[in-house]
Amino acid sequence: MTALLAPTPDAVAAGPDLLPVLPALRGLLPGLRRGQVVSVDGVGALATALVAGVSADGGWCAAVGMPDLGVLAAVAMGVDQQRLLLVDEPGERWPEVVATLLGAVDLVLLRAPMVPSAVQVRRLTAHARRHGAVLVTTSPWEGAQERLQVASSLWTGLSDGHGHLRGRRVQVVVRGKGPPRGAWLWLPGPDGMVGPADLVPVEEAG
DSSP states (O other), X not given: OEEOBOOOTTOOOOOTTEEOOOGGGTTTOSOEETTOEEEESSXXXXXXXXHHHHHTTTOOEEEESOTTOOHHHHHHTTOOGGGEEEESOOGGGHHHHHHHHHTTSSEEEEOOSSOOOHHHHHHHHHHHHHHTOEEEESSOOTTOXXXXXXXXXXXXXEETTEEEEEEEEEEEEEESSSSXXXXXXXXXXXXXXXXXXXXXXXXXXX
């Protein structure tokens, strides 16, 4: 069993070297450090929440290889649609597409169409560092400085097989430097937005 640290209650907003995250995430991530690679476990609301924090603050973002990205749901979570570039099908030259975007926007959300080679990983990691952009990848990435995972998930709104799904409470775990950190969040809540949930993380099976 691995103990998880609870969110820091007095976490502050991002500084000059950090891209902002949504307020509900600041206890886990005070911000996204420019030039780093962040690995998120799968495509879904957690990755979209990272885009929301940056775009809502005026930053530019791009989503590559995600034709099924729910734009309306993303907007409900706080994504500024006017500051989001979509490259649904980058094709075989996806590394060149991502490299170009890393020099033009603040955050690139990537679902690679294939497992990247070690050379591609090193090249794109270097591009992110050189341009001060953040690369968020939805698959494992060697050398990622932060790794985010949904360790537990619970949908609300159904009772005995009836009703409507109203929200999802998830336990998000962040691994990077130091011990893993965890918190329960609405992702999304009944209002479609991200917020703290009424559950306290204590342990993670491991």
